[in-house]
Amino acid sequence: MDDVGASTKHFEVYSKKIFGNFLFLKYLPYFRAWGVYEEIGGDEWSEIIEFLDKHDAKMTVGITASWVEKDGSMTPFPEKYPEQSDILKEAHNLGVIEIANHGLTHCVVGKHLPKLFSSNRKFHREFWDWLPQSEHDFHVATSQSILKEWLGYPCDILIPPGNVYSMKTVKACQENGISAINSSINLEQNHNIKYIEDKNVDAFHDREIVLYGKSWLFDKIKKYKEMETSFCFLKEL
Numbered sequence: 001m002d003d004v005g006a007s008t009k010h011f012e013v014y015s016k017k018i019f020g021n022f023l024f025l026k027y028l029p030y031f032r033a034w035g036v037y038e039e040i041g042g043d044e045w046s047e048i049i050e051f052l053d054k055h056d057a058k059m060t061v062g063i064t065a066s067w068v069e070k071d072g073s074m075t076p077f078p079e080k081y082p083e084q085s086d087i088l089k090e091a092h093n094l095g096v097i098e099i100a101n102h103g104l105t106h107c108v109v110g111k112h113l114p115k116l117f118s119s120n121r122k123f124h125r126e127f128w129d130w131l132p133q134s135e136h137d138f139h140v141a142t143s144q145s146i147l148k149e150w151l152g153y154p155c156d157i158l159i160p161p162g163n164v165y166s167m168k169t170v171k172a173c174q175e176n177g178i179s180a181i182n183s184s185i186n187l188e189q190n191h192n193i194k195y196i197e198d199k200n201v202d203a204f205h206d207r208e209i210v211l212y213g214k215s216w217l218f219d220k221i222k223k224y225k226e227m228e229t230s231f232c233f234l235k236e237l
C-alpha cells in the first residue's frame with residue numbers, strides 16, 4: 001500500500017474529462033480523478049494490523065517521509081501523524097508490515113498546488129530525470145534519515161512515486177543505503193541496486209481504503225487466502 005503520509009492526496013487534483021480541469025470543476029466528484037481524500041486514521045490502522053496478524057497476512061507500506069504543506073514547507077511523517085506512526089512502527093517491529101521508502105515529498109515542491117485551468121498530475125511525481133542530481137540526492141538522503149530516525153534503522157527499499165525515476169535516483173540510492181527499487185519500470189542499466197519487478201506485487205494506494213473502506217482490503221486478503229496464496233514482503237521477493 002503506497003501513499004501513506006503523502007500530501008499528494010490533498011494537492012493532486014485533476015480530471016480526465018474534457019473541461020474537467022476548469023477552475024472548481026475538478027473538485028466535483030463527477031470530474032475528479034484523484035484527490036482530495038484524508039489520511040487513514042489510527043483506529044483504522046489498528047484494525048488493519050489486527051486483521052493482517054489474525055490472517056497471517058503481510059503488507060509492505062510505502063511511506064512518504066514528509067508531508068508538504070501549502071507553502072512548500074515539509075513536516076516529517078512521525079510529526080504530522082504521530083498516532084499513525086506509532087502504530088505502524090509497532091506493527092513493523094512485530095513483523096506484520098514492512099515499511100518502504102515512498103519518497104520524501106511525492107511531488108515537485110513548489111509545483112504541487114492545484115492549477116486553475118489544468119492538471120497538476122505531472123508534478124505529483126518526485127524523481128523526474130529533468131531535476132538535477134542534487135535534488136535526487138537531497139530527496140533520497142532526507143527521506144532515509146527521517147525514516148531511520150523514526151524506525152531506528154534505515155529502510156532498504158525505494159518505491160518511486162508513480163514509477164518515475166532515473167539513473168540519478170539510482171545513484172542517490174546507492175549513496176544512501178537503499179539496496180532495492182520496486183517499480184513497474186526496469187531501467188535495465190548497469191548498477192548494483194536490485195530491481196524488484198511488479199509481478200507478484202498487488203500494488204494499491206491508501207486511497208482505495210479511504211474510498212471503499214477497510215472491507216475492500218479485508219475481502220482482497222480473504223480472496224488470496226482462499227486461493228492459498230502466501231504473503232511476503234517486498235524484501236522477500
Ligand SMILES: [Zn+2]
Pocket residue numbers: 002003006102106161162
Ligand atoms: Zn504514490
